[in-house]
Amino acid sequence: MRDVLFVPFYDGTELVVATDGSAAIGEKEKDIVHAPYDVVAYFAARVAFMEVLSVGAKLHAVVLQNFVHDEAWETLCNGIRRTCQELHIDIPVIGSSETNFPTLQSAVGITVVGTVQTERKRVGITPKDAKFAVIGEPLVGDEVLKRNERVLSLSLFQALLRQTCIYEIVPIGSKGIYYELQQLLQANGLAFSSCSCKLPLFASAGPSTAILISYHPCVEEEVKKIAKSLFFPLFID
Structure with missing residues (x-):
């Protein structure tokens, strides 16, 4: 949900x-x-x-x-x-x-x-061939203030909203990346057995310091260009 x-x-x-x-x-x-x-x-x-x-x-x-x-x-x-x-x-x-x-x-x-x-509504519109990524890093508490440069900025968030080939954007909360991915896939009738990412999958992202996106493969390079070092691909099987 x-x-x-x-x-x-x-x-x-x-x-x-x-x-x-x-x-x-x-x-x-x-x-x-x-x-x-x-x-x-x-x-x-x-x-x-x-x-x-x-x-x-x-x-x-x-x-x-x-x-x-x-x-x-x-x-x-x-x-x-x-x-x-x-x-x-x-x-x-x-x-x-x-x-x-x-x-x-x-x-x-x-x-x-x-x-x-x-x-x-940008809900339940992710197709089977979509790719996934996390933009920003999961941070909470003092980390949010001390590592502010790793927090997804609102200007970057808006830039991603304007990308028409990004299907869905999900702010990540205290339950972490894995939970939000699970909810997103279930809402789209998609299943997965495992996933991997360079970021910790179960760490809290506090005040939505990161987001989960589903997107068309054709825009990956554009998204990487916009997000720069805050782009982390998320692989699912």
Whole structure:
């Protein structure tokens, strides 16, 4: 299952909803990973944005759930705005802050709402002769900040979205490459007995620091040219 909810809306159009959250990451003393709140919101937002955009949808609104404290609201919004700026979009942000009780660790939730025409969904369209690759490296926690150059950038993500011979794009989450590949193949009625890649197949990719793509063999060289050292072929049997 993709981490996206599709809801029939009107005239062949569907609502698309995706969400991401982070906990114990922030500026509080008991947080496990220490990072500024705009950075926390940026990475949480990019996950939800990528999920919605990867299925061919248009973005409409962002919902922010702030469990840090009320004073963090504007800083968190700045992180979301940074995501929007990198994607060259402008959409409204609404949400709520926990103001009744203090929390010992930081927590943030971000939900993105979009729409897509059913006939244009980039889901379940990978053919049997498709090739597969991972773009970016699976990173989590402090690694995301320390090895930022190995994180799939949003500009690269958008460049890959524009490639018409890339069938499907799947943001990789905490369950890793193998899980996302398994889900993608099952959704397309495809089976495999084994797979191999230079990257660790079961490592968490945290805030979608990498994506899985299925593509027509004819565009492999073009994709390699765009992704450069972040291109990792994924072989299945």
